[in-house]
Structure formats: structure tokens, C-alpha cells
Amino acid sequence: MCLLDADSTVESREPLRAGHVEHVQKYMAEGVTGLGLLHDPEGGHNVGGYFVFEGDVSVARAFVEQDPYVTGGVWTPEIVAGMQTLVRCGASAVSKGYET
Secondary structure, three states, X not given: OEEEEOOOOHHHHHHHHHHHHHHHHHHHOOOEEEEEEEEOOOOOOEEEEEEEEOOOHHHHHHHHHHOHXXXXXXXXXXXXXXXXXXXXXXXXXXXXXXXX
């Protein structure tokens, strides 16, 4: 799933950031298996985020419906496609407050 910036200003994110991080951490225990930032290839700034979910698409939809960045108008969600994991690689997301 990609969550694209509807409003890409840092000011619009900051009041929602703590709730967003808490929300992401909750879902890391309930189905998020990968996450990261989307960057503008020409400008180098963030244009959204991506999340990889394992299991039923309803978990991804619930994540979107409840994420403070989505409900606050910062991100516009788009479920891109289903996928099949062929190889699982071990990694942790200990960057910018996302801890596994």
C-alpha cells in the first residue's frame, strides 16, 4: 500500500506524528511486515510512505481508515496490489521512531 502526500508540509504532519507512530507500532504487531518512505526522485523530499501487509487486505484497509495521517488529510491512501512473498529478509525499522 502506498500512502501519498495530500499535504506535504512538515507543519501539517507534526501535530499528528506521535499518533501516527503509535498507530504504526500497533500494526507492526498485527500485520505490517515492511515500511518506508517514498521520495521524489528529482527533489529528494518525502512524498509519502509505503507499508507492506501480510494476510488479509482487510487489515490494510483498517490501518488506512484509522491512521492519523490519513484522517488528518496528510496522506491519501492507495492500495496498489496484492503480492506474494518469495523470500523473507530479516531487518528492523529503528529509524525515525519506528521500533520493532
